[in-house]
Amino acid sequence: MTNPMTATVVSDSALQTRGAWADRLRQSLQAVDRSQTPEPLSALGLPAMVLLSMAAATYAAQAFLAIVAGRHLYGDGSWFLVKMLSENHVAIWNAHGWRDFFVGRFGAFAYQEYPTLLAARLHVRNPQLLSLIYGTTLFSFKPLSILLCYHFARDKRLVIFPLLTLFAVTINSEVYLVSETHLMTALFWPALFGVLFCRELKGFDLAAMIVVSAPLLVCYETMVAFGVFLCGACIYRYLAIARSSREKWLTGVFFCWYSTGVVLAVLSLIFPRDATQKQDFLRSLLFVFRNDHIGARVSCVILVLCALIVLIPERFRTALSAVTAIAIVCSLAIPVYIIRHPQLTHFGAHILARTMNSNVPLVLACVFMALFFHLIRIGTNQYKRLFVVAAVLGLCQCGWSMIATMQWSNMLTVLRAELRTHSGPVPLEETPLYQWTVDGQPMRGLHAEWPLMSLSILYSDNRSVRAIIVPPARSFLPFDPFAAASLPDLSRFRIRYDDYREFLAQQWQYRLGETLTFTRGGSAALFMRGNWQGAEDWATWGGDSDFGLDLPISPGELPKTLLLSAMVAPNLSLNYPDLAVQVEVNNVALGTWRFQYSPDVFTTRTVQIPRDVLTLSNPVQIRFHAVGMVRSPTEMGKGQDPRKLSLAFVKLTLAGTE
Numbered sequence: 001m002t003n004p005m006t007a008t009v010v011s012d013s014a015l016q017t018r019g020a021w022a023d024r025l026r027q028s029l030q031a032v033d034r035s036q037t038p039e040p041l042s043a044l045g046l047p048a049m050v051l052l053s054m055a056a057a058t059y060a061a062q063a064f065l066a067i068v069a070g071r072h073l074y075g076d077g078s079w080f081l082v083k084m085l086s087e088n089h090v091a092i093w094n095a096h097g098w099r100d101f102f103v104g105r106f107g108a109f110a111y112q113e114y115p116t117l118l119a120a121r122l123h124v125r126n127p128q129l130l131s132l133i134y135g136t137t138l139f140s141f142k143p144l145s146i147l148l149c150y151h152f153a154r155d156k157r158l159v160i161f162p163l164l165t166l167f168a169v170t171i172n173s174e175v176y177l178v179s180e181t182h183l184m185t186a187l188f189w190p191a192l193f194g195v196l197f198c199r200e201l202k203g204f205d206l207a208a209m210i211v212v213s214a215p216l217l218v219c220y221e222t223m224v225a226f227g228v229f230l231c232g233a234c235i236y237r238y239l240a241i242a243r244s245s246r247e248k249w250l251t252g253v254f255f256c257w258y259s260t261g262v263v264l265a266v267l268s269l270i271f272p273r274d275a276t277q278k279q280d281f282l283r284s285l286l287f288v289f290r291n292d293h294i295g296a297r298v299s300c301v302i303l304v305l306c307a308l309i310v311l312i313p314e315r316f317r318t319a320l321s322a323v324t325a326i327a328i329v330c331s332l333a334i335p336v337y338i339i340r341h342p343q344l345t346h347f348g349a350h351i352l353a354r355t356m357n358s359n360v361p362l363v364l365a366c367v368f369m370a371l372f373f374h375l376i377r378i379g380t381n382q383y384k385r386l387f388v389v390a391a392v393l394g395l396c397q398c399g400w401s402m403i404a405t406m407q408w409s410n411m412l413t414v415l416r417a418e419l420r421t422h423s424g425p426v427p428l429e430e431t432p433l434y435q436w437t438v439d440g441q442p443m444r445g446l447h448a449e450w451p452l453m454s455l456s457i458l459y460s461d462n463r464s465v466r467a468i469i470v471p472p473a474r475s476f477l478p479f480d481p482f483a484a485a486s487l488p489d490l491s492r493f494r495i496r497y498d499d500y501r502e503f504l505a506q507q508w509q510y511r512l513g514e515t516l517t518f519t520r521g522g523s524a525a526l527f528m529r530g531n532w533q534g535a536e537d538w539a540t541w542g543g544d545s546d547f548g549l550d551l552p553i554s555p556g557e558l559p560k561t562l563l564l565s566a567m568v569a570p571n572l573s574l575n576y577p578d579l580a581v582q583v584e585v586n587n588v589a590l591g592t593w594r595f596q597y598s599p600d601v602f603t604t605r606t607v608q609i610p611r612d613v614l615t616l617s618n619p620v621q622i623r624f625h626a627v628g629m630v631r632s633p634t635e636m637g638k639g640q641d642p643r644k645l646s647l648a649f650v651k652l653t654l655a656g657t658e
Contacts, residue, residue: 527551541645
């Protein structure tokens with residue numbers, strides 16, 4: 001039989017051992033806290049301070065220039081602004097509302113859009129002024145976060161970490177500023193600094209911590225990793241810093257908030273809002289090896305050189321100076337590249353570069369924590385060199401940004417000219433905006449195509465919309481430019497569509513018997529819908545899913561039966577000799593075109609359309625659906641074209657048979 005006295009002695013001993021271990025851990029963490037001595041930024045010396053001041057001023061100047069030029073409207077920015085003003089609320093993108101709010105990123109959208117929305121609700125009716133407010137909001141988060149980090153830190157030199165995050169990471173995707181990753185990284189550093197360095201959370205410090213922590217509950221999926229750092233910092237604060245019950249209680253509240261954010265971020269990864277976006281994000285993680293992004297590539301080199309500065313012992317000053325000099329020379333490549341090759345500027349690379357905002361700051365956070373807990377040590381001379389490298393990199397990145405902003409302004413000048421000289425829907429392919437360069441300056445790489453629709457509204461003269469640039473049929477369309485009822489309602493801001501609606505009513509019509517051509521700039525462009533793969537000089541290819549036409553038929557007597565006739569060319573080869581394409585009109589299947597490989601690629605196919613089917617909808621919705629697997633020429637061994645191509649259309653006619 002077990003002796004109860006023995007069991008009690010063992011239990012007490014185990015408790016004492018665990019208590020002693022906990023006391024040692026608490027004492028060790030408190031010793032770490034006491035070792036965080038105050039160090040002013042002036043300890044870096046005058047040269048580093050001058051360079052740092054220049055970098056800060058230049059960043060403010062380039063941000064001001066970008067805001068005034070409306071560069072923040074690139075990509076989703078213009079549509080977000082139009083959607084926000086027309087619907088009078090912040091963006092809600094998840095289809096099921098609060099039932100799956102963890103994928104909604106409500107915290108990010110609220111912080112990014114509420115200042116502009118509030119101004120609109122306070123009767124600011126000037127769209128240009130509202131755009132300035134929107135741009136200022138988006139650009140303000142990161143500078144303010146660095147100032148908060150400086151306020152919280154006892155050793156002011158530690159702001160090198162959020163500074164490197166700005167100049168070596170997030171600035172590489174700053175053209176695509178509406179991405180929630182920018183807000184996530186901006187909020188993470190002051191939240192971490194506040195938890196680790198604030199002696200007491202009260203007054204301004206408590207208010208600041210609440211402000212930076214509030215949206216982290218539903219901000220971005222990377223809270224999965226960022227939140228772990230913040231939760232660990234809360235545990236450290238509870239054991240090493242918090243003395244009073246009030247401080248312990250507040251620390252526990254922040255821990256619960258951050259941990260809940262981690263849980264919701266995990267759910268958003270398991271049940272993503274859009275699985276394709278998740279896949280695209282993962283594919284773009286190694287974008288620096290595939291895309292021509294000079295800023296991102298140089299930044300990666302600079303971060304490696306910064307790691308060398310940290311690892312080389314401080315006594316090897318010559319080696320440290322050599323690494324610093326190499327970093328400075330490398331940074332100069334950023335502005336030199338855009339000056340020598342302005343035509344190569346492509347803002348789409350900044351969309352891909354947002355992946356850096358998710359992984360590189362985590363590496364910097366690991367280094368920061370290692371430094372905080374004295375696993376590594378950085379001397380004053382190393383800090384000086386790190387700040388010099390960061391400042392020079394910032395100056396060079398800002399130089400690139402200023403030139404890119406001027407290029408964006410040039411593109412807007414071309415856009416305004418097209419809007420003044422056209423009426424109604426204007427196919428992008430028929431404008432200079434579709435060209436990669438105009439007079440040696442970049443053009444097509446500066447607008448991402450589909451945002452031209454919302455930019456056409458925002459940059460119409462005198463707030464009177466006469467024309468809208470319509471991207472190719474394969475592009476995402478935020479609204480239907482051919483349906484007057486779908487145009488965003490911006491009447492509160494005195495934006496009118498009278499001329500545009502009049503054009504649609506009188507000019508956007510298909511007359512029976514008219515032949516539509518599918519060549520580049522052909523007459524079919526205004527009517528094409530769905531997954532078309534881009535117009536070529538001889539035809540336009542259909543893709544691997546539904547593609548077709550919306551034909552607004554002129555009013556009048558219709559014959560009993562109509563005939564749709566099309567000259568087409570299937571994508572076939574000896575190894576893949578079969579193709580079937582189903583034809584639907586107004587959601588009614590009318591037949592299937594079957595093709596066999598032949599040296600004569602062009603053929604004419606027809607389908608009869610009863611009048612009662614044609615009148616089910618106006619515009620008449622004609623759709624083609626490739627049956628089975630569709631392959632690219634690359635997969636078929638016919639060339640290097642990676643597009644999934646099914647059937648090329650040369651011309652099409654709809655006419656009566658009587």
